[in-house]
Amino acid sequence: MEILDGKKVSNEIKQEIAVQVAKMREKGEKVPHLAAILVGSDGASLTYVGSKVRSCEKVGFESTLVKMPSTTSELELLNKIEELNKNEDIDGFIVQLPLPPQIDTQKVLLAVDPDKDVDGFHPMNFGKMALDMSTFIPATPFGILELLERYNVDTKGKHTVVIGRSHIVGRPMSILMGRKGWPGNSTVTLTHSHTKNITQIISQADIVISALGVPKFLKAEMIKDDAVIIDVGITRVADDSYEKGYYITGDVDFENVSKKASFITPVPGGVGPMTIAMLLKNTLLARDRHRNRK
Numbered sequence: 001m002e003i004l005d006g007k008k009v010s011n012e013i014k015q016e017i018a019v020q021v022a023k024m025r026e027k028g029e030k031v032p033h034l035a036a037i038l039v040g041s042d043g044a045s046l047t048y049v050g051s052k053v054r055s056c057e058k059v060g061f062e063s064t065l066v067k068m069p070s071t072t073s074e075l076e077l078l079n080k081i082e083e084l085n086k087n088e089d090i091d092g093f094i095v096q097l098p099l100p101p102q103i104d105t106q107k108v109l110l111a112v113d114p115d116k117d118v119d120g121f122h123p124m125n126f127g128k129m130a131l132d133m134s135t136f137i138p139a140t141p142f143g144i145l146e147l148l149e150r151y152n153v154d155t156k157g158k159h160t161v162v163i164g165r166s167h168i169v170g171r172p173m174s175i176l177m178g179r180k181g182w183p184g185n186s187t188v189t190l191t192h193s194h195t196k197n198i199t200q201i202i203s204q205a206d207i208v209i210s211a212l213g214v215p216k217f218l219k220a221e222m223i224k225d226d227a228v229i230i231d232v233g234i235t236r237v238a239d240d241s242y243e244k245g246y247y248i249t250g251d252v253d254f255e256n257v258s259k260k261a262s263f264i265t266p267v268p269g270g271v272g273p274m275t276i277a278m279l280l281k282n283t284l285l286a287r288d289r290h291r292n293r294k
């Protein structure tokens with residue numbers, strides 16, 4: 001069994017990006033600028049946005065964090081997005097999800113300029129991805145593809161079972177794994193809460209990508225020998241015996257599943273850090289596109 005070490009690979013990617021940014025600075029060129037909008041004070045979202053800003057600093061990007069209160073109206077958020085759309089200095093930006101209930105997430109994602117949509121959530125970019133056109137690929141699926149590639153995992157002709165059909169992970173992942181090329185060329189089954197015989201389907205999978213958010217859902221007896229296991233389900237479980245008041249766990253019963261799998265991502269330290277690294281890659285792409293349009 002080999003661990004797909006997202007922490008290590010994400011640091012390598014950040015190092016590669018830092019080298020490119022240093023060259024831009026040497027040539028006196030503008031460096032990439034990422035902005036993030038955070039509405040409210042959800043603990044996990046604060047951690048992720050903080051990590052995005054720190055990663056920007058690490059690679060030499062400029063960053064802007066826009067914090068808005070949890071009472072922000074939809075209109076106020078749409079106005080802020082319009083401001084960032086028009087800001088020539090910002091190459092790309094994200095709106096951290098989830099949003100408070102008074103805000104319609106779909107309206108918000110539609111308002112982001114597709115050329116600055118480094119999350120790849122705008123329907124234009126999602127459509128381009130589905131049509132194999134060059135675009136921003138959502139950071140978590142993009143990170144999973146990168147891990148599969150860097151560890152040389154064979155995906156051709158394999159049966160990939162994706163668990164969960166969220167717009168951020170499951171849905172795009174199912175499209176990307178079925179695309180032509182590598183990593184891809186897989187036969188994909190997208191499963192969800194209405195899937196019948198899900199355990200039977202999982203037992204036939206060569207590759208399982210679980211984005212369910214149910215701690216330790218995937219057990220060793222559910223998978224095939226030598227299956228590739230990708231755990232996207234990062235859950236914080238409240239526990240006062242931990243310093244932070246919680247511990248982090250994935251969808252996979254790592255201790256037992258890892259004994260049977262050929263490759264497996266840990267939680268923490270697997271797909272999560274890759275999400276941040278690939279957001280930086282998308283920002284680099286946004287900066288290049290921005291420059292070419294001028």
Ligand SMILES: Nc1nc2c(c(=O)[nH]1)N[C@@H](CN(C=O)c1ccc(C(=O)N[C@@H](CCC(=O)O)C(=O)O)cc1)CN2
Nearest residue numbers: 047048094095096097098119139268269270272273275
């Ligand atoms: N606008 C977006 N919102 C959200 C996205 C996204 O891609 N764009 N994805 C997730 C959250 N997310 C990034 O925003 C994210 C999740 C997890 C990690 C991560 O590094 N996790 C660590 C554990 C850290 C912890 O929870 O304390 C790990 O797995 O090792 C990074 C980014 C939803 N929202």
